Each structure stands twice: as C-alpha cells, then as structure tokens.
Amino acid sequence: TVRNALIQSTDISLAFDKTLDFIRTECKAMLYVVERINRECGSYFDFVVNSIFPELIQCLEQSSNILFFVGDPDIFHERYSYWLKFLEQLQTILSKISDENLKKSKIYIEFSSRWDLVVYYQIRFQEISNSIENIIVNKSYELNEEKNSLFKTLITLTIFQSIEHCWQKNIFLEPLSHRFWKLTLQCIVRFCVWIETFNIKTIDMKFLLNLYIDLQTFSNEVKKFFHNIILGQRLTSIISLSPNITIELTNILDETLFNLTDKCRQNLKNLIIRQLIDRCNETLHSIQEIPRMYRKTNREAPSKPSSSIITTFRHLQTFSNDYSGTILTEDECKEFQTIAMEEITKNYYELCSEILSSVRKMEDSIQRLRRVRESSKALSNMSQSMTTSSTAALTDDNKIRMQIQHDVNAYTSELKNLDIHIESSNKLTILNEESRLQI
Template sequence: MGIQQEQPSVTSQQLSNPPRTATADLFGDPIDSHPLWFKQSSFLSPDFDSESYISDLRTFVPFETLRSELQSHLSSLKHELVELINRDYADFVNLSTKLVDVDAAVLRMRAPLIEIREKILGFRGAVEGSLVSLQGGLRQRAEASAAREILELLIDTSHVVSKVEKLIKELHNVPADLSNGDLHTAEKGHLSNGVSTQHTEIGINLRETQSMLLERIASEMNRLKFYFAHAKNLPFIENMEKRIQNASSLLDTSLGQCFVDGLIHKDANAVFNCLRAYAAVDNTRNAEEIFRSTVVAPLVQKVIPVNSGGNIGDELEEDYKQIKILISQDCTFLLGISSTENSGLHVFSFLGNSILKEVVWAIQQGKPGAFSPGRPTEFLKNYKSSLVFLADLEGYCPSRSAVANFRAEAVYVDFIKQWNIGVYFSLRFQEIAGSLDSALVGSSLIPIPKSDSDHQMTLKQSLTLLECLKSCWREDVLVFSISDKFLRLTLQLISRYANWLSAGLSARKTRNSGFEWALAAAPDDFVYIIHDLDVLASEVCGNYIGHVFNILNSCSPQVLDNVKNSILQGGKSLKDLIPSVIDSIIETLVEKSNEELKQLHGIVAAYRMTKKPPPVRHSHYVSGVLRPLKAFLDGERANTYLTEDTKDKLIQGAAVKITNRYNDLAADIVNTARKTETSLQRIRLGAQRRAGASSDVSDHNVSETDRICMQLFLDIQEYGRNLGSLGVEAAKIPAYGSLWQLVAPQDRQAEIRF
C-alpha cells in the first residue's frame, strides 16, 4: 500500500525494543532538549503563522540557529512517528485491509447528502421570504400605529383647543350669569362649564368662581402645550397656532385681572386658585411681577421714594425697619398661601423676585449712594442693615431648602454683589495701616504725657499700634465674611511695628542714616520702648485674643486654634525684641563708660620717667566708670517702667561689657609698659658698659611698670567694690579675673578679695 511504501524497513529487533526516549548527558540534561525560546506548543496553535513566527524569533535568534532547531525538531517528529507505528504495527497493517471499496461507499452516501442539501436550501429560501414578508408587515403596522398616534394627538389637540376656547367663552359669561349674587344649590344644579354644584355653595363669590375656571383653563392649556411641543411641525398644528396663541393671551389677561382682584380684596381662595393656574402653565414670573407691581411697589415707594431728587440721606436702617413692618402687614397674606404644604406652590419666589427685587430697585433709584464704599462707616452700617433685612426675609421661608433656594435667586446674588466688600477693605486697610505708618515715619520718639492718657502706653508709636489692632476688630469696622483679611491685617500691623523697631536698632548700631529717631534716642527713651513692648505683648496674647475669640465664636475649633497660634506668634515677635533693645541701651552706656576708661593712659604719664612714689589709693576716674550706669538706673523712667528682672539683665550685661573693655585697655597699657621698660633697661646697661661703670643696678627702687600695676590693682579693687554695690559679683566676670591676674601682686593672685 502507499503507506507501507513510505515507511522504512522495520526489523524484528526494532519491534522488540521499547519506544525510544531522550538520553541524558553527564549533567542530567536531555541530549535533544531545545532552548527556552523554542516553544513546541506554538506549532499546535490554530492561528499559527510561519512567517510571523520566524520574523519574531529573528530579532534575537540567528537564522542558522533557528533552522538547525527546526530541522532537529523535524527529525524528532519523524522518529516519534516511526516509534508510534512500531508500537501499533498490527493495527496499522489491518487498517489497509479494512479500506476495501471505499469509492463505491462514497458514491452511495453522496446522493442522499445532495438531496438533503437541496431540501435545506429550499426551506431556507422559504423562511427568508416569510421573514421579509413579516418584517414588511411589522413595518407597516408600526407606521400605521405612528400615524394613528399622530392622528389621535391631532384630534386631542383640536378637542383641547375647542375646550379651552369654550371655557374662555364661559369665563367671559360668568359675570352675567352671577350678576344677581351668589348661587344657591336649590336654584342651579351645575354650571354650564362643568363646575360641580359643590363649588356653588353659599359663600362662593364671583372671584372664586373665576379663579376656579381659570385654574381649569390653565390645566387644559398645559395639556395643549404638551401636544403642541410633540407635533409642532405638522401643518395641522401650524394652522392652529394662532388659535393657541389667542387662547394663551386671553388666559394671561384674565388670570392677571383675577389675581390682582384677589390680591386687592385679599381673597385667599381666589388667590390660591390663581397661583395654581400660574403654576400649571409654568408662568410664575408673571405672578411674581404682578404681586411686585400691585402690592410691594406702593409699599416700598412710601418708604424710599424713587423721585426724591437725592434730597434724602443714604442710610437704610430705618427704611428697612419700616419696610419689614409693611411686609408683615400686607405681604404675609400671599407668602402664607404660597408656602402652604403640599400645595405645589413652592415654585414661586415672591420673597426674591417680588419683595427683594423691588427693594433693591428702589434703593438703586432713590439712594444709590448707599452702595458706595467711599464712606466706609456709612457703607458698613448699610451693609449690616441689609444682612439683617435679608435674614428677616429668610424667616418667612418654611424650610431650609426654601432658604437655600431664596439665597440662590439671581436677585439675591446680585444684591450681595452690590456691596463691594473688597473696595471697602482696601479703604479700611489704607486708613488703619496708613495711620500706623504716619506714626512710625517720624524723626523721633514721641512720649505721651501722663495727664493726656489713662492707658499704659508711653509712646505715641506704640499707642497707635494698639489702637490700629483694636480697630481691625471693632464692630463698626469688621466685616465677618472677610474676617480672614482683617486677621492678616492684624498680623501685618504687628510685623510692621516690629520691623520698624528692629531696623532702627540695627541703624543705631551701624550708625546708618534713615532712622533718625533711633540715632537721636537716649537710653531713657528706650526704657519707654521696653515698657511698651511688654504691655503690647501682654495685651495681644491676653485680652486681645479673648476679644477676637468672642467675635469668631461661631467658627470651628480648628479655625480658632489657627487664629490663636498666629496672634500668639505675633505677640511673641514683640516680646523677642526686648533683648535687642536692652543691648542697645547697654551699648550706649558702655560708650559713655569708655570715655572714663580712656583716663587709664594718664596712669602711664604719671609714672613714666618720674620718681613719683608708689600709689596708696585708687585713681579718681574709677568712680566715673560706672557712673552712667548708676545714673541710668537711678533715673525716674528706669525706676518707673523697668521691672527688676529687666534691670538685672541690663546691669549684668553692662557690667560684663564694661569690664571687658577695662581689661583690654589695662592689658594694653601693662604690656606696653613692660616692653618699654625692658628696652630702656637694655639701653642703660649698654651705656654703663661703654662708660666702664659698674653694672650693678639697684633693685631697691620700684620700677615704673610695678607702680603702674600697683595703681591699676588699687583701681580694680575699687571698681570691684563699685560693681558689688550694683549687685554684681566681680569675681564671676571672666574679664575681671583676667584683669586681676594681670595686675595683682604674686601673693594676691590666688584669691580675688577686696
């Protein structure tokens, strides 16, 4: 057979051998194993494509390597096929014996298959024809249904238009039918317009009957608008458009007249029915405008005449009070009807589009200056009065959602925008910050006479800062909605004062011009600054924060914490300036003490090249070294305004710096004297050797340097006693210890005692 011819010869030894398996090399890997990139399962994929497979592998596998692997895989497959044939050789041989007369069997099966195929094709054609016929019928049915809907819509539209016209005609006939008075149930069972006899009981008057008819007409007009919206492009509807417009115009006119009549006579039932009619035709704006022009406008005109010619003031507080009284008297009638629960009248906004709109228009026309921030005090008063007025109007809202809707009205938003709070704050900023700047640009510190003030401040600059800080949170200045801006202004004022003071102290230290007040200030003037900084820091971190918290008590705890921390930081920045002011006082006092210390050079002149005996008492200049410090401490300002702790810091700081200067000058004098004395002795010895005189120098006389040191030693003892009188322990000052070691005799070096 054909298959047997393609098979290789198989020996009996091969038949007896088991199937071949891949052998392993020394390392345990199969000899015919493939690399990881060669996936045999890829060939079994239904969508396998040889070209794409090769193109994907060629990007990282050489073509020769790929061909070698494919040939190896082909050989493996052939070998596996041979093994399979050898394993099932008996079945393979029997297969050829069973395939007898296959062609005849195929011919016998082909005829019925062809017949079945023809039947299926015929049935399929019949089904497709039925389907096309069915789809055509369904399409015709849908078109007929759509045409029927349009026809019904047109018929309904025609009926509604006719019904509306009939009801309008009946409406015009109502006054004639009811001219003799109220209807009685015994006289008439029903009205020709279909109103039930229960509506004609005793007490139903003409207005109520008209309003009920109008409500019914409005309901029909609402249906008519619905039909018109769904079929407005049809010729039939276009031909009826003029009739619809006429009916709508007649309804608006009649409804407006009935609504005005009901408002004038305060007929609750008539007004209620009219409002339902307006809501039915979605024409709330007309009702709001009629209420505004009929009821609200005359009331507001009494309070704020539009044609006043500008002869009245711009204050609004009294006007708002009168308007609120008039609203409570004449407007609550309609407001109560419109807020009736489950009435569907919540769509009206008489508060916003009638009352508030008229009030705003009257203010714009009669008192336009009320909105001008050019006069901040009057502007703020009017603004707060307006907020109170709005809050009073919100009191008529029956629910929170009604309040939210009122605030979302365009007239409400526009009214709030009329008050330009940004410009107002800018003017207040210039006013408050400008007053502080004016106080700080002066060329000198300005003390406040005690008789002119009951406050604790001593300088005009400090008092101005405190007044400006308080102005930020005054009731006649603060706008709560922008309190964050006033908080920022508060911190800016503190920072401005702190920068002014720190810059002045720096200029005083470097002697730079531009801060004349600091250059011209005396130490006593800085006492005022220290006192004012203490008072300002205590006030800002104490009562001032409490006052701000009382104003912002409605804010969240987190906001209050942030406010507190920021103000405390500002108070701390003022407190932190006190050490710098103390240092400036100390520098001034040290400079004055240096003038006295310069007399140290007189000691050298007194003992140089003279036979003046050794000193027995201290120099007269010593008492003047600490005199500036004592005079400052004994002054009235220091005793009045400096605390004991501040005095102690000032004394200790001044004592250390003066002693340092004293030590430097004394060390320079002693070292210079010793060098000079050594040079003179060398010269004398040279002269004696040249003259042949004895080189014996008398050691019985005290040298000039020793006498200078003796004088300095007496002086520093007195200086130490003067320090002690000020409460300063001289031995604890490092510079004093160095000075003692410099001039004290050898037997006094170990202990500082005087």
C-alpha cells in the same frame, strides 16, 4: 403704600424694616396660600424671592442714586450693615429652600456685588496704616503723655489702637474678616520691622527702656483683646461654622507676638546694655593715658584711683537711680548692670594688660641696655652708680603699676558696693597680682 414709603425714604434701614413688617403681616395669608398650592399641586413658587425681593431692590435703587457710594466709608458701613442685618432677619422668616433660592437668584447676586467691599477695605487700610506710618515718621521716639495709659510709648499706643480700629463695630464687616485679621497681623509685624531698624546712637535710653517694658504689656493686651473682642464678639458666627479656627488663629497670633516679645525685646535689651557699655568704655579709655602721666614727668607716686574709675561707676549708679523701681524692677536693673559689667570688665582687663605688657617690654629693653654697658670695662663704675641710683628711687614704670593697682582695688570695691557679681571678676584678681608682683 409700602412701595411709596420706600421710594420717599432715604433711610435704608427704614426700607428694610418696612419690608420685613410687610412680609410678617400683610403677606402672611398670601405666603400660607402659596405654600398650600405648592404642596397640593407639586409645583414650587417662591413669593418672597420672586415678587417681594425684586420689588424691594427696585425701590432701593430708585430712592438713592448713591446707595453703594463708598467714598464716605462711615455711611457705606452703616448701609451695608443694615443690609446684612436685613438678610439675617429675613432668613428667620424664609424656609431653608427659600433662603437658598434667594441667594442663588440673579437679582440677589447682582445687588450684593454692587457693594464694593474691596474699595471700602482699601480706604480703611489706608486710614489705619497711615496712622502708624505718621507716628513712625514724625513721632517715632516720643513717650506717651497720657497718665493713665497702659503704654509708655506713643508708637505702642498707636499700634494697639490700630488693631482695635480693625475690629470696631463701625469699621469691621464680617465678609472682610480675613482681611482685617491679616491687617491685625501686619500691624504687629510692622512694629517688629521698625524695631529692627534701630540705630543705637540716635535713640534715647529712657525711650528704649519704656519700649522694652511696653512690648510685654502690648503682647498681654493684644491677647486679651483677641479672646474678648475678636473671638468673643466679631467672629462668633464663623467660629460656630468652623470651631477649629479658634486654635488656628490663636497659634498664628502667638507665633507673631512671640517674635515681638522674644526677638525684638531681646534686641532692645541688647541695645540698652550696649549703650551702658559704650558710656562706661568711653570713660575707661582714658586709662590708656596713665603711662603718659608718669613717664618722664617727675609726677609724685599715685595715692588714689583714677577719676575714670569713679566716673565709670557713676554711670552705673545713675542707671540704677533713674530706672530701678520706676521703669525696671530691681532684679531687671541688676541683670542689665551685671551683663554690662561682664563686657566692661573684660575691656578694662585688656586695657590694663596692654599697659603692663608695655611696661614690661620697656623694662626688658632697659635691662638689655644695662647689660651691654656693664660688659664694657671702661664704663663699669658708671654703670654701677646708675644702677644704685635707679633702684633707690621709685621708677616711672612702678608708678604706673601703682596707679593700676589703686584703680583695680577701687574697681573691685565699687562692684561690691553695687552688689554686682560677675564671672570675669577673676580678671581683676589677675591684674591686682600682676601689678603688685612687679613693684
């Protein structure tokens, strides 16, 4: 009989299929008779709810002692999915009143409560969150080696795959929709929080640039996945009951992704530019050695720019050669360089202004000393002789000015070669004028 087949079978789907088939065929006449008696006598007896369903539950419990075991989430998911499918198919057989009676019955409520969905979700949560944390701890700054992947960094790929896992058929369960939706948002937020902890000195620029590009790709792909899979396949029954939920979920997702593509992406951009600025400024700081090179050293007058100027622009050219047209578009690369050069030029102006100011102070001090000497009649002839000899030769201070002028001209020329236009270029003009006027 059906009961014996159910007891002997360990396949829960087979038990459900046999029960449905039994109701449709063997019980068809009985259901008709019961319905007629109920109608004629004014009574109500639900044959499926009161007789068949309790027998099914008893058979299921006798056939498997580990029916509700959640330790293996894959098996648990399979069995619970069969249970949901059975209820859905049973609903098409029952009348609306019978369906309501079934869901209010004690045996249905008790049996349903034995499926420990909370523990199942906790296991899935640990699986998904651990996969993200493992990458963050052990491989946080690694690039993705998969050639055909949409994502260039391993962390972006991992977080996107984690979101996909939340909604896979063999993981997702509709009664846990709200929990998996929350986990989806948590994955994105975890991504944001991780980026906010970046230390500029410990992260490779190439990784930062790839992650910068990945964030926009990630946002686009998550939105596609949201519309095609989450809304289009997993939440269809929920949406049919509450159409407005689509708008609400879309707004929440857009807001969460905006924080990633706007704030986090801008932070990455600032980090990249800061690295470029620091590299150039570190080289430019050698400009401070110019006074020491020419003061009281009898060094010849300068005829070419300092090596620090050439090296500084070599950093910019390397940035363009490595990343323009590969990771960044040409326009993006130019934008990064322009923003960096604005600050670098301001820093360069301050360094040179400080040197020129020091030179002026030194000359003023010497002039005051000469005036004191000239006021002494006993030393007037000697003072005149010193003045003549000093003006006849190129002074150390003038050599310093000449070097700065060569550097400023080279700096301006390199900017033109790279086709970089900056607002602070007027500061270079000021430096050029100051160094020329004092020679």
